[in-house]
Amino acid sequence: MLQITLHEVADIRLSDVPMPDAPQPGWVQVRVRRVGICGTDLHAFAGKQPFFSYPRVLGHELAVTVHQLGAGVSGLAEGDDVAVRPYLECGVCRACRRGRTNCCSDLKVLGVHMDGGMRMYINLPASHLHHAHGVSLEGLALVEMLSxxxxxxxxxxxxxxxxxxxxxxxxxxxxxxxxxxxxxxxxxxxxxxxxxxxxxxxxxxxxxxxxxxxxxxxxxxxxxxxxxxxxxxxxxxxxxxxxxxxxxxxxxxxxxxxxxxxxxxxxxxxxxxxxxxxxxxSRNATAIDFDAVIAALPSIDIAAWVTHRTRPNELASVLPLWRDPQHGVIKGMLDLDDAQSAAC
Ligand SMILES: [Zn+2]
Ligand SMILES: [Zn+2]
Missing domain, CATH: 3.40.50.720 (NAD(P)-binding Rossmann-like Domain)
Incomplete structure (x- = not known):
């Protein structure tokens, strides 16, 4: 399957990697469909993101389709389109136990502290997937940013x-x-x-x-x-x-x-x-905030927010442009739907 890696500053590589293993109990294997490009991604590409380590698979603003359920997962079905809460908390620190999972003392954010969603398939905890019935893939990929x-x-x-x-x-x-x-x-x-x-x-x-x-x-x-x-x-x-x-x-x-x-x-x-x-x-967001965004999505013009779009083999050439305020990017989005045909 296709994986897009930021190998070094300004060095994006497309590669063919094995599929992930079947998902563990409580986890779900998803097909990544859209990836919103955020300031963090642009800064990492330009070498301006402090404390960032390379190589890294970017991508934390994700719209995905459920592909395979691990044991014990309920409330999700194969084919469901969902948004991803990309903040993987430890669940046991004092902040987590008090519901402050967004500022977990051992927080790992997909695409920042660990490899993210710029690949065809990824396994994620079912608890971090959010349904938004009737919302387009591009709308789902806006949820994290808005949260x-x-x-x-x-x-x-x-x-x-x-x-x-x-x-x-x-x-x-x-x-x-x-x-x-x-x-x-x-x-x-x-x-x-x-x-x-x-x-x-x-x-x-x-x-x-x-x-x-x-x-x-x-x-x-x-x-x-x-x-x-x-x-x-x-x-x-x-x-x-x-x-x-x-x-x-x-x-x-x-x-x-x-x-x-x-x-x-x-x-x-x-x-x-x-x-x-x-x-x-204020740091990141919690499940409550994701649900509030999803409730508000029908009131926004998603097409107006997504001003720029790209595909895997164009990504390296558009990222420097999107950093430039002259291009008027509100949200740029990577489309992984034709990833099968992308040059690997
Ligand atoms: Zn972001
Ligand atoms: Zn924690």
Missing amino acids: IGFHAVRRANPQPDDQIVVVGLGPIGLGVCLAARARGLSVIAVDPSVNRRTFASMQRLVAQAIDPGTDVVSSVRSACGGTLPDVVFDATGHPAAMEASFSLPGNGGSLVLVGLVQGELRFVDPEFHRRELTLLA
Whole structure:
């Protein structure tokens, strides 16, 4: 069967490998159909992903079809199309035992810490497969990406009258907007990219999308009608923007860091204390968040989100292009359906 390996930086190799063994009890063998390409994949290809080791089979945003059930698996049948929760938790650490599987102390993410889904068949725990009846394969491959935003909003637990601001309208920030909208909240988004602001507005994910301008605090304050917001989500992953976001929540407000950076962030403690801010990190997502995304999928225009598509033997040539903001990628997707015929 076909396997796509990121052998080294900028070195993608297609190879013919043996099929996996029959699935263990509680596990399922699935045929991989679509793989969403995420920033992690693009950074790994470019050699910009910290602590990443090569060679690695990428792929954690997966739409798959059930191929063979291991013993004792119920609720799934051969031929079912499902989304994959790619965070394989240990199940025994304190975080896992308290339901915080997304931040398991020994977490292994498919395609990041272990080989992922860029191959025709893979065995996965049945517990990590999510049904979404009537959703297309491309919709299923969006679930993981969107679940990050749904988890962040669930972490913040906003109240119905809270003013929400989302900083950064990449795919993760758009997922935060969708999650807030699914709760009936009104969102003001901040992003310097006119293309991203237009997408968020056209898709009705936000009430208003603004340019941060030269003074993001005053831009946000005026968009919020003269006061600062109650809950701010930062999905930029840029240190300067994240540090600036500490100035955005109003008194008694919250800041949720969804994007992350390698390194230190600084904030002015007297300001932080004066406003008695709540600071939250948000990492990955749980089964609850996946189910919430699946419930919200019928309300989004999946075809508009999937802006770019590729096949196995084109992947190495498109990944450098997709890193370039000029290409306007919201979500690029690898189609593995014709993997049989791909050059091995
Ligand atoms: Zn991702
Ligand atoms: Zn654990």
